[in-house]
Amino acid sequence: MRIRWPRRVSAQVLLTQVAITTGVTVLATGLFLAPLSHQLDDQAMRRALSIAQTAAAEPQIADSLLTSEPTPDGPVQAEAERIRHATRAEYVVVMDLNGTRWSHTTEDRIGEHVSTDPGEALAGQEVMQIDNGTLGRSARGKVPLRDSGGRIVGAVSVGIAYDSVRDRLLGAVPGLLLYAAAALAVGVLAAIGGSRRLQRRTHGLAFADISSLLDEREAMLHGIREGVVALDRQGRIRLVNDEAGRLLGLGPDATGHVLDDVLPPGRTTDVLTGRVEGTDLLTVSGGRVLITNRMPTGDGGAVATLRDRTELELLGRELDSTHGLLDALRAQDHEHANRLHTLLGLLELGLHDEAVEFVVEVADTHRSSAEQIAEQVRDPLLAALLVGKAAIAAERGVALRISAATGLPDRVVDPRDLVTVLGNLIDNALDAASAHRTADSFVEVELRTEEDTTAVLRVSDTGPGVPPEARDLIFTEGWSTKERPAHRGRGLGLALVRRLAERYGGIARVTARAGGGAVFTVVLPEALVAEDVSGRLAGHPTERDQLAGLTGLAGARETR
Numbered sequence: 041m042r043i044r045w046p047r048r049v050s051a052q053v054l055l056t057q058v059a060i061t062t063g064v065t066v067l068a069t070g071l072f073l074a075p076l077s078h079q080l081d082d083q084a085m086r087r088a089l090s091i092a093q094t095a096a097a098e099p100q101i102a103d104s105l106l107t108s109e110p111t112p113d114g115p116v117q118a119e120a121e122r123i124r125h126a127t128r129a130e131y132v133v134v135m136d137l138n139g140t141r142w143s144h145t146t147e148d149r150i151g152e153h154v155s156t157d158p159g160e161a162l163a164g165q166e167v168m169q170i171d172n173g174t175l176g177r178s179a180r181g182k183v184p185l186r187d188s189g190g191r192i193v194g195a196v197s198v199g200i201a202y203d204s205v206r207d208r209l210l211g212a213v214p215g216l217l218l219y220a221a222a223a224l225a226v227g228v229l230a231a232i233g234g235s236r237r238l239q240r241r242t243h244g245l246a247f248a249d250i251s252s253l254l255d256e257r258e259a260m261l262h263g264i265r266e267g268v269v270a271l272d273r274q275g276r277i278r279l280v281n282d283e284a285g286r287l288l289g290l291g292p293d294a295t296g297h298v299l300d301d302v303l304p305p306g307r308t309t310d311v312l313t314g315r316v317e318g319t320d321l322l323t324v325s326g327g328r329v330l331i332t333n334r335m336p337t338g339d340g341g342a343v344a345t346l347r348d349r350t351e352l353e354l355l356g357r358e359l360d361s362t363h364g365l366l367d368a369l370r371a372q373d374h375e376h377a378n379r380l381h382t383l384l385g386l387l388e389l390g391l392h393d394e395a396v397e398f399v400v401e402v403a404d405t406h407r408s409s410a411e412q413i414a415e416q417v418r419d420p421l422l423a424a425l426l427v428g429k430a431a432i433a434a435e436r437g438v439a440l441r442i443s444a445a446t447g448l449p450d451r452v453v454d455p456r457d458l459v460t461v462l463g464n465l466i467d468n469a470l471d472a473a474s475a476h477r478t479a480d481s482f483v484e485v486e487l488r489t490e491e492d493t494t495a496v497l498r499v500s501d502t503g504p505g506v507p508p509e510a511r512d513l514i515f516t517e518g519w520s521t522k523e524r525p526a527h528r529g530r531g532l533g534l535a536l537v538r539r540l541a542e543r544y545g546g547i548a549r550v551t552a553r554a555g556g557g558a559v560f561t562v563v564l565p566e567a568l569v570a571e572d573v574s575g576r577l578a579g580h581p582t583e584r585d586q587l588a589g590l591t592g593l594a595g596a597r598e599t600r
Contacts, residue, residue: 057234061227065220081179084200085168089181091127092198093166095120101134102187105194110140112147119143130178130201134185136194137162154197158182161195266347267330273340275299275313287346289326307516308332312344322349324535416442417487418450421459426485429466433483436474440466443486448495451569457540458495458567462487464533465499465560472503472558494546495567500559511550537562 095101104115111117116134120143124132134142139158144150160167161182169180178199185194267284271277275298280290294302303309308323310316311332323330331347386395413430417423426442433440452458462485469483486498506514515538534548541548546563553559 057231058228061224061231065224065227068220068223081170084179085170085181087181088129088179088198088200089166089168089183091123091129091132092181092183092196094127095123095132095134095198096183096185096196098123099188101196102185102193105134105136105142105185106187110136110142110151112150114142116142117144117147117150121145127198130199131197133197133199134194135197137192142194156180156197158195158197161197162192164192266345269299269312269344269346270337271299271312271342271344277302278341283348284346287325287328287330287348314342322535324539413442416446417448419448419452419455419458420450421455422448422452422462422487425459425463425466429463429470433470436470437477437481438470438473439482441482441484443484443498446485446487448487448489449568449571451571452495453567453569457544458497458564461537461540461562461564462497462499464537465497465562468533469499469501469503469558469560473501476503478502489568490563493566493568493570495564497562497564498559500553500557502553502555502557505552505556505558506550514550515548540564 098119101116101119104119108114108116120132120134123129124145131145133144133154135154135158136142139153139162141150141152141154156171161184164184166184167180167182171178171180178201180197180199182195182197184192185196187193264281265283267287268279268281269277269284269288270279277290277295277297277299280288280294284290285292285294288303288308290302299313300309303312306323306325307316307321308325308330311318311321311323311334314334314336317334319333321332323332329349331349332344334342334344336342383395383398386392386398413426414420414423417426426440430440466483466485473481473483481502483502484500486496486500488496490496515534538548541562541564544564544567546565546567548560548562551559551561
């Protein structure tokens with residue numbers, strides 16, 4: 041029957057660890073027993089040699105060997121047996137130069153030639169060996185026997201039964217195996233503990249499941265149209281999918297770096313690192329409007345998701361521009377209706393001269409207002425924006441004034457950026473002035489040039505103003521004092537204004553207006569083409585003459 045290998049990671053790891061622990065324990069035991077046997081043999085041979093040296097040092101044995109005969113009751117046999125009993129050796133054999141035994145444990149063998157070669161001992165060398173003799177296998181020690189003059193007269197051979205060495209070895213094995221079993225038990229318990237912990241961490245999944253989940257995670261993270269950034273507890277980036285890299289401008293080498301080191305300071309970085317908390321937080325990164333959420337993880341890190349809402353924001357602003365255009369058209373329709381009713385009344389009363397005078401006056405007033413704006417603001421898009429906003433302001437009971445200091449030449453590098461900035465500033469000013477409307481509520485706009493290429497936009501209003509503690513927060517994404525509209529969030533207009541100013545290397549700030557209200561100032565260096573360059577382009581026609589027909593265009597252009 042084939043043994044099935046378990047599928048769960050924890051079970052596989054447990055079996056692997058138990059097998060490794062068992063193998064290591066067996067190997068360690070074998071490596072310990074091998075030298076132990078050799079050490080016991082060496083100890084037995086050295087003990088036999090020591091006993092032989094002690095016996096050879098007895099002068100009585102050498103004297104008796106020279107003066108007596110090899111008999112069972114001779115003095116040599118008696119002394120050898122005494123030493124054997126005292127040392128518990130297997131035998132103590134004394135031999136002469138011919139190899140004849142003078143002592144033996146078996147008295148019948150006295151007088152016979154020894155069973156092993158005594159040549160080395162008789163030649164003056166000491167010998168240690170494991171050998172087989174008439175009494176079986178034994179550990180032996182042989183030394184030369186010398187008389188009082190130092191002359192070799194024989195040899196002493198001492199043997200220790202090898203069975204006793206084996207018994208010592210076998211006696212050590214149970215204790216060693218007990219220690220090995222204890223070590224194995226500890227290893228198995230540790231393996232079980234590690235396996236259970238691994239099972240909790242892997243939720244009982246198999247290796248194949250983990251591999252599939254990893255493949256699916258990679259495909260999902262890099263396939264979804266939502267940015268995902270994973271951070272560890274130190275704020276280092278662990279993962280950035282393709283969409284997050286695109287939205288944040290991060291390269292593939294961002295992994296492993298601290299988020300503060302790879303992203304510029306700002307609200308986006310503060311939200312991703314957790315310094316700003318909340319759900320569905322609005323941020324602006326690289327001109328993109330993002331919805332950011334951050335979820336902490338169990339290991340102290342976090343996973344942040346990013347949704348690109350730029351297109352939705354543009355659609356919302358398109359809707360706002362449509363509303364603004366409708367408001368402007370409604371205001372003009374209301375104004376034209378009143379004028380037509382007046383004209384009709386004059387005609388019905390037969391006041392034909394007065395009717396002609398009224399028509400000429402109305403036409404001259406409208407034309408002079410548009411021409412005044414066009415004279416001070418030479419860029420057609422900005423001028424059209426101001427004309428359209430003037431109609432909306434009039435409908436809301438607020439006067440839109442153009443400062444006498446206004447003077448902007450037709451040298452704007454990208455009019456759309458200035459339309460975005462100016463449109464947002466005027467909208468905020470109109471909201472503030474109309475919310476606190478008085479008989480003299482107005483919004484004043486000033487556009488002027490500094491140092492040939494720098495455009496300065498200043499919008500002041502008669503609203504409640506901005507408290508000093510909120511003058512920095514007002515330019516933050518998501519911060520607003522207005523009610524949130526149904527189709528999109530608030531708090532992005534001024535944030536985009538500041539981002540555009542920073543993109544040009546300029547600033548956006550708000551101060552208090554003398555007499556009440558707020559003054560928003562935006563400085564845009566390099567927003568204008570240098571005068572000597574624009575002079576070479578003077579031959580190109582402009583659209584200034586068509587300004588009268590651009591009133592409706594302003595509402596659509598202001599939010600692009």
